[in-house]
Amino acid sequence: MELSAPLIQLDLITPQLIVLAAAILLLLLPLFWRSLRREFLAAIALAGIAAALAATFWLWSRPGWGFAGMVTVDRFALAFQALFLLGGLLTVLISFNRIEEEYVQHGDFFGLLLLALFGLMVMTSTTHFLVIFLGLEILSIALYVLAGYRKMRVDSLEAALKYLLLGAFATGFFLYGVALIYGATGQLEMAHIREAAAAGGAGWLLPAGALLVLIGFAFKAALVPFHMWTPDVYQGAPTPVTAFMSTGTKAAAFAVLARLVSIAVPVETIAWGPVLAVLAVLTMTVGNFMAIVQSNVKRMLAYSSIAHAGYLLVALAAGNAAGRSAILYYLLIYTLMNIGAFGVIAWLGRSGREERLTFESYRGLGYRYPFVSLAMAAFMFSLAGIPPTGGFLGKFFLFAAAVRAEYIPLVVIAVLNAVVSVFYYMRLVVNLYMREAEEPAEAGKAHPLLIAALVIALIGVVWLGVAPGGVLGAFNAAATAGM
Amino acid sequence: MNAIPLNFFLLVAAVLFAIGVAGVLVRRNALVILMSIELMLNAVNLTFITFAAKWQALDGQLFVFFIMAVAAAEVAVGLAVIISVFRLRGTVHVDEINLLKG
Numbered sequence: 001m002e003l004s005a006p007l008i009q010l011d012l013i014t015p016q017l018i019v020l021a022a023a024i025l026l027l028l029l030p031l032f033w034r035s036l037r038r039e040f041l042a043a044i045a046l047a048g049i050a051a052a053l054a055a056t057f058w059l060w061s062r063p064g065w066g067f068a069g070m071v072t073v074d075r076f077a078l079a080f081q082a083l084f085l086l087g088g089l090l091t092v093l094i095s096f097n098r099i100e101e102e103y104v105q106h107g108d109f110f111g112l113l114l115l116a117l118f119g120l121m122v123m124t125s126t127t128h129f130l131v132i133f134l135g136l137e138i139l140s141i142a143l144y145v146l147a148g149y150r151k152m153r154v155d156s157l158e159a160a161l162k163y164l165l166l167g168a169f170a171t172g173f174f175l176y177g178v179a180l181i182y183g184a185t186g187q188l189e190m191a192h193i194r195e196a197a198a199a200g201g202a203g204w205l206l207p208a209g210a211l212l213v214l215i216g217f218a219f220k221a222a223l224v225p226f227h228m229w230t231p232d233v234y235q236g237a238p239t240p241v242t243a244f245m246s247t248g249t250k251a252a253a254f255a256v257l258a259r260l261v262s263i264a265v266p267v268e269t270i271a272w273g274p275v276l277a278v279l280a281v282l283t284m285t286v287g288n289f290m291a292i293v294q295s296n297v298k299r300m301l302a303y304s305s306i307a308h309a310g311y312l313l314v315a316l317a318a319g320n321a322a323g324r325s326a327i328l329y330y331l332l333i334y335t336l337m338n339i340g341a342f343g344v345i346a347w348l349g350r351s352g353r354e355e356r357l358t359f360e361s362y363r364g365l366g367y368r369y370p371f372v373s374l375a376m377a378a379f380m381f382s383l384a385g386i387p388p389t390g391g392f393l394g395k396f397f398l399f400a401a402a403v404r405a406e407y408i409p410l411v412v413i414a415v416l417n418a419v420v421s422v423f424y425y426m427r428l429v430v431n432l433y434m435r436e437a438e439e440p441a442e443a444g445k446a447h448p449l450l451i452a453a454l455v456i457a458l459i460g461v462v463w464l465g466v467a468p469g470g471v472l473g474a475f476n477a478a479a480t481a482g483m
Numbered sequence: 484m485n486a487i488p489l490n491f492f493l494l495v496a497a498v499l500f501a502i503g504v505a506g507v508l509v510r511r512n513a514l515v516i517l518m519s520i521e522l523m524l525n526a527v528n529l530t531f532i533t534f535a536a537k538w539q540a541l542d543g544q545l546f547v548f549f550i551m552a553v554a555a556a557e558v559a560v561g562l563a564v565i566i567s568v569f570r571l572r573g574t575v576h577v578d579e580i581n582l583l584k585g
Contacts, residue, residue, distance in 0.1 A: 137553045144560050154571050158580050160564045169507050172523035179530040186538035
């Protein structure tokens with residue numbers, strides 16, 4: 001009897017391996033050398049991310065699949081990987097602020113961040129539910145710890161506890177859904193599930209399972225009515241962690257959902273359009289109207305992040321390649337502008353005290369700190385979707401995809417929602433420039449790395465709003481790959 | 484000897500899952516909520532094993548091992564968070580851990 005060795009294509013997962021190696025290095029090094037500078041630890045993290053990014057670009061021209069169908073590295077996966085790595089890069093940079101100063105000296109903060117990044121990359125570069133589950137949990141467990149990283153503060157621990165309990169609860173739904181899909185088709189790989197479902201009538205188990213998987217990811221992506229944890233967790237978690245969670249987790253959830261609705265369980269089994277459209281309307285409207293009444297800026301951004309998930313759902317409901325490409329484009333801009341905005345919040349933090357969290361505490365900063373205020377204003381304009389920023393163009397592509405799929409009423413509701421959102425974003429800009437401060441505003445000297453993050457985000461937001469060409473072309477290629 | 488129909492196993496699993504969900508929604512002690520989540524995951528495990536028997540395939544059983552391992556990791560982090568909360572607040576009652584609202 002002959003045994004054939006399984007085919008192991010390690011080159012396909014080079015980016016993941018690099019990030020994992022950097023994470024392990026960051027976790028182990030401080031055990032041997034206790035007095036490592038935080039700049040040195042950040043340099044390891046940044047080098048790892050940069051190398052992984054280079055490997056991702058290298059793989060762009062040689063996509064493939066391996067590990068007996070467990071790993072699928074198509075351009076869709078690679079585009080998302082590049083997006084996560086950019087988010088991770090910016091998150092490492094904005095960790096250089098006064099509040100985080102006390103604990104980012106320890107390598108495990110960056111180590112856990114890179115492990116979360118590794119989880120994101122594992123989760124998207126596969127069409128097999130077992131690997132999706134493993135990636136999701138690598139990500140989630142690292143994030144539970146990171147959310148509670150300010151362990152002497154009650155609000156941070158409360159965020160960690162809520163995130164953990166609801167995250168694990170959501171995982172339960174996701175897994176039960178996968179179990180039902182497995183029961184209906186006997187398969188765990190998305191393309192096989194589709195074939196099995198098409199071959200024999202799968203009955204009600206398949207749609208039931210697919211809906212449970214949707215619920216599980218609706219928790220992760222903070223879609224209404226599964227969003228209750230979001231504001232509390234985003235407010236309580238350390239600011240860089242919030243920035244990472246709000247962009248990376250959302251992007252990964254949408255990557256899996258896009259694959260679920262277009263590969264595993266196609267529209268013939270479930271009418272995804274109406275289901276997702278209803279979720280989109282709820283998510284946008286609740287997110288925007290709750291954001292209006294907030295007085296805490298971090299909490300406002302949490303509700304705004306719910307609203308943005310709603311806009312993304314509009315394109316997902318469209319269910320076409322244009323929609324997937326628009327989702328990628330919007331997620332890229334969203335990563336830049338949202339981490340940028342959280343970076344400004346982190347910058348303005350004062351040592352020993354909390355960040356500037358109310359709208360009033362931003363009064364009069366506009367002329368005292370021209371660059372940071374300009375950046376914040378640009379991010380707010382972009383989040384509101386005002387040209388010439390990337391936020392406008394991104395929303396335009398999202399809604400155009402839905403128009404092409406003839407979801408006109410949905411697009412009308414989405415545009416009205418975007419108009420409502422202008423109010424609370426502009427409120428912050430008005431406070432920056434047009435209100436006098438009662439006490440002179442004071443912010444510390446910013447770390448050069450944090451300034452670098454804001455410059456990157458600012459350039460990206462403007463660039464993507466003016467010259468979408470190259471990036472959009474790449475994302476169009478990604479959106480059609482493997483679907 | 485009569486074999487037990489597979490549907491019975493699925494029914495037990497569904498009931499267990501529902502009890503777990505109800506426990507998460509109704510109980511207010513963080514430890515009990517964590518236990519209810521474990522109940523949900525074990526219901527999933529039972530479902531997977533039953534379907535693996537139905538399809539005469541191993542991948543369903545394989546999935547169960549992964550769920551067990553991951554659930555153990557999750558509980559380790561969960562208990563650490565709960566202990567930290569208890570040290571600061573002296574309670575693990577989720578209704579009393581509510582500084583963040585709005």
